[in-house]
Amino acid sequence: MVSRDLIHEHINTEHAVAYIHLALNNRAIMLKRRKRIRPADDAVSYILSSRDKPLFKEIFIDSNKGRGVFASQPIEQGAFVLEYRGELLSKEDCQSRQYSDKQSTFLYEFQWQKRHWCIDASREDGSLGRLVNDNHKSPNCIMKKIIVNDRPHLCLFAVKNIEAGTEIDYNYGDSQWPWRKKVRWLDLY
Numbered sequence: 001m002v003s004r005d006l007i008h009e010h011i012n013t014e015h016a017v018a019y020i021h022l023a024l025n026n027r028a029i030m031l032k033r034r035k036r037i038r039p040a041d042d043a044v045s046y047i048l049s050s051r052d053k054p055l056f057k058e059i060f061i062d063s064n065k066g067r068g069v070f071a072s073q074p075i076e077q078g079a080f081v082l083e084y085r086g087e088l089l090s091k092e093d094c095q096s097r098q099y100s101d102k103q104s105t106f107l108y109e110f111q112w113q114k115r116h117w118c119i120d121a122s123r124e125d126g127s128l129g130r131l132v133n134d135n136h137k138s139p140n141c142i143m144k145k146i147i148v149n150d151r152p153h154l155c156l157f158a159v160k161n162i163e164a165g166t167e168i169d170y171n172y173g174d175s176q177w178p179w180r181k182k183v184r185w186l187d188l189y
């Protein structure tokens with residue numbers, strides 16, 4: 001016959017095991033939550049370190065489009081993607097410089113504190129943000145201003161879930177970009 005003490009001990013052991021399971025589960029959930037850093041904070045940490053997120057790679061596409069940036073892992077909607085790094089210039093300073101047509105596609109103009117500014121990313125500095133191509137129809141990223149230490153920085157954030165292997169793109173804005181006008185011969189017949 002099984003003694004009452006033995007039954008109680010068994011029940012207590014089962015409770016203890018269930019309790020430990022619950023505690024471990026809660027800890028795992030908390031760690032997961034703690035790991036999910038806010039996209040804006042993620043952007044700030046990459047801005048401060050002047051590094052690119054290691055989830056993207058540069059690939060040469062073709063002689064027309066040149067290089068592009070591709071996701072090497074899935075990216076969640078809303079996530080910080082890359083900073084568009086370059087030199088911060090006032091509009092006046094930017095206008096006083098000489099740029100070739102090609103170089104001027106690396107200038108990103110924006111407003112901040114009621115003034116016009118520009119990020120000049122024309123220098124080949126090895127950063128990836130400057131290599132992200134234009135898509136005005138269905139871009140997967142959007143450019144946002146992030147202020148760090150009283151200076152504006154331009155950062156790309158995902159506007160949809162992005163699968164690994166997908167090219168990163170954003171809308172360069174309303175301008176007469178020559179590649180948008182290209183006529184495909186197939187369309188004419």
Ligand SMILES: C[S@@+](CC[C@H](N)C(=O)[O-])C[C@H]1O[C@@H](n2cnc3c(N)ncnc32)[C@H](O)[C@@H]1O
Nearest residue numbers: 064065066067105106130131132133134135179
């Ligand atoms: C800011 S750069 C982007 C990086 C560039 N692809 C490179 O290899 O240096 C802008 C240039 O990329 C090319 N580009 C960007 N978006 C494009 C698109 N949707 N179609 C074709 N060319 C594009 C144009 O040649 C443009 O001058």
